[in-house]
Amino acid sequence: MINDKNSQKIVDIIRNYARKHSLWILAYGTGCGAIEIPPTMTSRYDAERLGVRGAATPRQADVLLITGYLTTKTLKRVIRVYEQMQDPKYVIGFGSCTINGGMYWDSYNTIKALDRYLPVDVYINGCMPRPESVLAGFAKLQELIQAGKADGAKKYKENLEWYRENQKKVIPTWRMPEYNW
């Protein structure tokens, strides 16, 4: 019965609905962007309406929120955290630094495009993005999940070699457990 196509569809609908409305975020507060998270979560903008809620550890989280520039040193940790998260998982790039390097575009140790290294589902533009745009970003993510298009994790799995190559290019000494799920 479970393998039946129609019932699978129903299950998928329920699942996607649940995933959509329950986004537990792991805020990786790298740069100045982390300052925008508290207003987003507290009474003014109250992201909990959307089912957004903080998670304490990567094991429990659904969304990896990267709020700002990533030095190579931080990138290593972010990749580690991402790989520790459980499927399904999504990445939100937050602020222009994650998109094109932002004001750190010519820095000697800051990456300029996050999606070369991790599969980003949604980018939120701005330097800093206002809480409104953050909420808009979450809404976009929900839209994608509902449509079943937020498949960053799948992409990562499929193109793991490509990602690894890029990652290893900026992180020369690579000592991490293998990613195999």
Next chain:
Amino acid sequence: MHEIIQITWGAIVSFILAFTVGITYMGLNRKITARIQNRIGPPWYQNFIDVIKLGSKQTSIHHGVMQHMGPAFIMVTSVMSLLIIPILNQNRFFPNLNFHGDLVFLLYIMVFGPLGMALGAGQTGNPNSAIGVTRGLSQMAGFEIPWVMALVALMIQYKTTSIVDLMNIQVETGKWLMFSSPFAFLAALLAMLGMFRYAPFDIVGAPQELASGPMSENGGKYLFVMMSAGSVFAFAKLTLYVDLFMGGANNLIILVVKTFSLYLFPMLYGIVSPRYRTEQSVRYFWGWPSLFGLLAILHAMFF
């Protein structure tokens, strides 16, 4: 055989009931907290969504057998206490396993799960988990004292160690035990604060400093089972309090009303409280609540 099927059936139905009600209470907690903080807050059914999501999440790692069994341990506690605590007066709702002399059993089965889960948390090797466990156990050594004092006071006052007997006494006399044994009720109520682990006693899994403590390595299905067990256990505890102190309930609606009004206490207390350090909370429970417990025993012995 018939009995076994009946009890199994009863267990399933009461589990579903407890699950539903417990999760709803948790969702209402979030909603009410949000409203008090001048937020809109999530819908009341938010926790259902969370649980379903956790259940549908893929879980591809475990740290060993003990961690794998941890959630099952804690589920044993929840379901066993549900099976032993009579849901309605005269056990009208479903037959369950309750037996005479179950209060002492309940005291011990209530620590079975947390301890099992603590073992699971220990095996993950995450230092945060171990720290959380030590805090949880210390806090438990704190709040168990007033709780046991309250129960002992009831036991000696009514010469029984059975929940059903206590319920029947309340039905017969028409007087709730929270009025006839006020000190025991106070002690038990304050102990309940620790049992629910809301603020100010939430140091065990404080997300800010311990990364949710014992649960920090559990995600997906493990967290799913734990959350469900927590909700069921919360309902079971509330039902126990209602059974013991508030005269039980004759139907489910009354039960829900009574349990929810009882639930408001730790909830509201938690919303307006900051957080205690472990030794502070331990000392708190050995202070006023234990004094109330002692008074309850004296009251029971001499009146």
Next chain:
Amino acid sequence: MEKTKLSIISQIKNHFNDAREKNYPYNRVDFSVRKEIVPQVLLYLKDVMGFKHLSHISCVDWLEDNEFELVFIVWSPADKIKVFVHTRLDREHPVMDNLDMIWRHAHTYEREMREMFGIQFTGLDAPEEFLLEDWQGPPPMRRDFDTETYAAETYWERPGREDAQDVRETIEKRTGEVLPDFAKNYKR
């Protein structure tokens, strides 16, 4: 204040003949010394004259002179005077004495110098890297290190930014908005 400063200068000059001083206004005095006697000067300042606190160690890259200049800033809480001790190192072989037995926290500054400028401190006991993990390029703070080229070579750049190196220009170009005069002074 001025008197104290002069007495400091005279004392230092008495003890270390080749120290060249420069008296700044307010509470600052500078000395330039050979690198060999830097530890002695600092020790003298610390133990005899009461400059208990090392505020900072800094480095200047004099690419034109082919030299590094190290600046040690020490502070006397009693006299409220800070003394800058300058010294110059050969840029090809920048080697300096380790000072962390005089001030414990000099350790941190020295590790930073080592990574950022490639200055070797003899006897510095800190095998692991400090700020730059996995760094394999030249020391990035040296003036002959071309940051932009390095970044362009190492990090993939998202296409479409070539024309938008300068934000103001781009704004001008795209929207036709006229920049105010003061903004033009800060042109890249």
Next chain:
Amino acid sequence: MIYILFSILLGGAILTFLANKISGLLRDTFFLLTMLGATLIFYTQLHIGGLVNFSIGSFNLEWGVNSFSWYFSLIVLGLGTLAAFYALSYMKGKENLGFFYFSFLISILSMLGIVMSHDLISFFIFWEMMTWSSYFMVIYSGKNVQKNGINYILFSAFGAYAMLTAIALVYANIHSLSIVEMISNYGQFSPALQTWIPILFLMAFSVKAAMMPLHVWAPGAYSDSPMAYTSVFSGALSKMGIYGMILIFVTMISHLPDDTWFREVFAWLGAITAIMGTLWAIAQDDARKLLAYSSVAQLGYIITGVAIGTDLAMLSALFLAALHALFKGTLFMAVGAVERQTGTVKFSEVTGLIRKMPWTFIASLLAIIALAGIPPLGGFVGKWMLYESLINSNHYILVIAIFFASTSAFLYCYKFLFGFFLGQEEKEWAHVKEAPALMVVPMLLMAGFLVILGTFPGILLKPADTAMQTLGFAPTEGHLWSMSVLFNAWGDQVLLRPLVYAIAGIFLFFLIILTVKGWKNTRYVTTKDISSSGEVPLEHENLTFSVNFYQPFLRAVGPVMKHRMITWYREFGAGMETIFDFTRRIYTGNGQTYAIYVMVFLVIILLLQNTIFG
């Protein structure tokens, strides 16, 4: 048959000792054969009620077995035999093995002798033999002998001399050493004697049972003797104190006109022992010390049960006594296994052995569950009966005290399991293998028995019931317990079987759900793969949290733990030494002084002659 039993043990001990000089194999064979032979004879040939008589030194000695002593011999021989198997493997390669096995067998012999003697003099002789044979074990390792060894022998001797005084008093009054006659004549003693004889006896017994003011020797002695023996030491030897206490309480205290205060005092001493033992166990970093303090605490419960003395309390005390032998034996053996495989017993040093020593872990887990009193294992049965008996006999505050001790016991229980078996798996211990089968199997056997007892406590309650009938209690079967049901005085009852089945059923159900869901995708990750802020812990980085484990809790109970009994004893000892040093100076070594002494003596006597010889 008793002769044969004793001569087998004595002869076996001597033969083992001698065989040590010839070959190790011969010695081990003798040792095992002796132990097995004794057990076999005990189970097959010994008849309850048999008596043997002979006289020595103008005293009539009488040995015999009744159900009560049979119950305790069961503990001794059961644990002794398993520990003997364990010892063969544990002691391999150590020094002075002949000495070890000799003392082992002698202490088994003396324990059997204690429970089988029917007269005071052989009771005392066996008691002292037990003391020195166990003293040999305490000093076997040769560490801390001057401290722990002297502590142990001093306290034991104190107890023994108290008992000797009591025996002398009894003998002087009734001119007989038979225990039966002592009991039957007890009513005719003067009131002062009626109080003092039991007190003196109880002093002796509470030393061995490590009761509160006299427990000081226990942690050191338990942790210094080899673990193979400590399981017997803590499991069986301390029960001899309980044996004596039960005897005294049942036969003497209950005949006192005002026995209530007696019982209250002892019950409270037991409870305080339990609390303080627990608190100190929580503070330990050394697993042996932890278990030693835990033993003190557990014996506190038993003492409370004995002191209360209703039939339910006595039943629970007897049951807990056997149970304590089982689980504490297992735990000490587990510590021994860890010690043998890793070379250390510190929680702060060993971690993550669960995958290296799974069987040891399982045995310890079951033993710990039983120790904590958590259903569905046997420990719960004992705890339940104890609580019920306390409540039924109106000792309400005592219930709280005992409950506090047993709740706090969870803390050290968890510490034990976590410290050794859980936590980060370190590279340092990667080489560790599971202990040899000879060590693991005894542990697993005992742990398995604990599981069975959780459902069918009647297995053990039946002999306990028979033993109690020997002591003059009414049969309790049917109104306090049946094979898997427990009752209390108010008619409440616990049906154990459905509970155990329910627990097992629920557990298995959810375990299956957990396991089946995503079975294919799930894989094991090492304990280095944890979420620690994105850091990858290196091989040598130890993230285990095991130092200052319960610091907050200990801070909370700090005021209670500031005073230690042992410091008081130490100060007393230091004071005594000062006095001794002063006395020593009376003998100045100077001839004139001595002559003056003589003259002073003469003068004093001459002056006081009328007072002295008047």
Next chain:
Amino acid sequence: MVGSPVLFIAIPLLAAFLIPLLGFVWKESVRILPGLVLLYLLYLSLTLMEQVVHTGTIVEVIAGWAPPWGINLVFSPLTGLLTTLMILMGFIIWIYSYRFKNIDFQEAVKYFILLLMLITGSVGIVLTGDIFNQFVFIEITSISAYALTAFYKGRDSAEASFKYLMIGSLSSMFLLLAIALIYSQLGTLNMADIAAKAHLMKPEFKILALIFFITGLGIEAEIFPLNGWAPDAYAQAPGPIGAAFSGIVVKAGVYAMIRVMFTLFDVAGTHQFLIVIGIITLIIAEMSAVRQEHLKRMLAYSSIGQMGLVIVAFGIGTEEGVFAALFLMLNHAIIKSLLFLSGSYLVYHSTGKYISEVDGIARNLPITSFLFALGSIAIVGMPPFAGFWSKWSMLTAAAHSNLILIIGLVLSVSLIELVYYFRVLNRIYFFPKKKEVVVKKPTINALLAMGLLGLLILIIGFYPDSVTGYLHAASQSLLDKGKYIHDVLSTGQLLLP
């Protein structure tokens, strides 16, 4: 009649004079002869003892002068028991010192003469029925004891010997005073006669005489505070002589004192006095022993303490008490001799005889250490060894007389005793051995002697019945004053023309 009690005096005296003469003929005879003599006397005493227990006291009159005028020897169960014990100890000490320290011929002659004299004197003290004669024997014993104390001729041993001599001469003085007092009052020196006529004495003279006796004999019996000489003498005398002191000399002293107090005078308060003085001796000695740094001094204090215990047991005064006291004396003689003998090998080459020098010595001297341990455990009173039974009978005796406080005190002191013995044992077995300590392996004969003692401890421990019969007879004979007087005086009357 196998032999006469006179032989106990005569033969060893004769042998003592023969030794140097025979030595010129055959050097080895110096060493062998005392042994033969003692062996014969042992045989003699055992047979006599057996006879005496069954048929009654033998009174031997010397030179035909009947009591109360002549000198007589009384071989009652009590004196017989002590004689047997002394000769047994003497024999064992002879075995032990057969090759003692490989002393040369001259020294050996002196040593064995003095040893024989010591034994003769002690046996004489016990056997004689005449009070002046007893005084003479005491002098014989004392003088040989002084000489033996100074046997090593070192500075310390000379000093110890001098102290002993000094205090000993005080003892002689008081004894002589007491005897003179009695003679002036009663005109007799025969003990039985004195006992029979004691009521004729003026009470104040009686008490005065008693006090002089107590002072004089108390010095020999090591009661506090008259025992200042003892630790030094024990510590400085050769090992076997220490054993002889504790096994033979002190026993004779205690016997003399008890005989005077129990038989000669019947003064109220003696029992209480004995108990008090015994307890004081016991407590002070045991307390002093704890902090001793010298092994032999420690043993000496322990010995004093044990004698205090014996005196307490005598002080109980009942038959059980006397039985316990005799049992304690017996056990103490055996066990303490074993401790002295084995202990002197533990610190053989050490100059200071420090306890710290026995650290870890068990690896080199397993048998000696084992015997020392056995002795320690036995003397502390742990069953199933000999010491337990005597302590046990002492306690029951005290309990029978309702002396509960004494039980408490005795047992607390036993705890102290236990501490210092076990400290030494722990050192012997578990401490790391000091490199500089040189170990001397015991000779075969020493091992034999110590083994014999160990065997005795075990025999008495496991089968106390082997001695209790004799002890009962002895205690009865001590307490039955009338019978003693009757036995002695009737012998005289029979012989009167």
